[in-house]
Amino acid sequence: MSDEQLEATELRQRPQKESLFEAPPIAEQERMVEAILFASAEPVTVKDLAARLPHGSTVTQALVSLQRRYEGRGVELKKIGDAWAIRTAPDLGFLMQKETVETRKLSRAAIETLAIVAYHQPVTRAEIEEIRGVSVSRGTVDQLLELEWIRFGRRRMTPGRPVTFVVTQEFLDHFGLENARDLPGLKELRAAGLLDNRPRPGTMPGVTAEDEEDVVDSDDQDDLFED
Template sequence: MLDTELEHLPPELRWREWMGRVEAVIFAASVPVSRDVLARVVGRDCNLDLLIDDIREELRGRPYELVSVAGGWQHRTKKAYADAIRAAFGTASGQGGDQGPKPLSQSEALVLMCIAYFQPITRGELSTFFGKEVSRDLIGVLRSQEFIASGPRSPRPGAPYTYVTTKTFLSHFGFDTLRDLPDFEALEDAGLLSKEKLLAGDIPIVSGREELLSNE
């Protein structure tokens, strides 16, 4: 049994040990680590938010940082080192040499963007949205990269499957929750995005959110 309370240690050393445990668990994980998992290695009275803040402060001068994504925490290399990582591994992955998902085509990115904003949505609704059929193969690409998954059955005749985004989607594009997506109405009001342009396949890249249209 792991001693999580560490009552034999003075408060400062106890805090340092908890910090080390939490960082080690996050470092060893290949996916974002949830609060529930981290709570298994620290004491009942440990404030995980303050602990994470202290770890982030210690990493301030390092080439990687601790980020909140997909409902958990994960180590990511800082954007300033993307060129160096790309030169070494042929990718700008935030996790060392992990190649990650393949770059999306423009049509794949558009469909993924539509699913993200209007989920749960059926393939038929996507096809109607774009004015042309969204192929099963395209949906298959997004599923194979684990960006989308089957959602609840639609109440429409035949009860077709709907599609929703996944935690992999959140993690890959650096979102903690779907609430972090740029507000669609705000983008329309600012003239940066419109349903008409989305339907026409003519979407300008939104400043600061280029990742929605590209893996780089």
């Protein structure tokens, strides 16, 4: 056997050096994703997960496998907007409730404003007022912004470039929604008793738009948006 053949045989028999960028096994990636989500108080985006995991990791595959593994357990992996979070199974939520719960009810104006943003986003303040039929006070918008249930969206490319409003990831997380398309339709709202035949805002005699902003209803419609 020639020297060249011996050298070639030796090279084939040598163990291949592992790449410094070789991704860990998918099971190990699942453990890493699981650890990050458990330690995070807020939902984590795929981009943020990918930035923390070793180079070459398949974050999406790890999330799908982890979500399947949590099916039927006490906690589940939920997609919230463009992020992921570990949450208590819906049917076990009653175990997490406290004996005394302090609730803050939103005014009817705030509820209607929030609903309009959720169903018509992105929507400008003028469009909200057109749909409601009355003006929207700054306090109503500020309250929803403070709750972090709505946020400023992109400005419209129209005269004056008005700012738009959209619902936030916190809003989706609070109501267990993946995206705004999961909001109930009119039939579901009526079936749940959340829509009634009360007069449109601004049509009640003796009640101005400013007065209406301070009205807090005690019926079931407000309970949908308790915090």
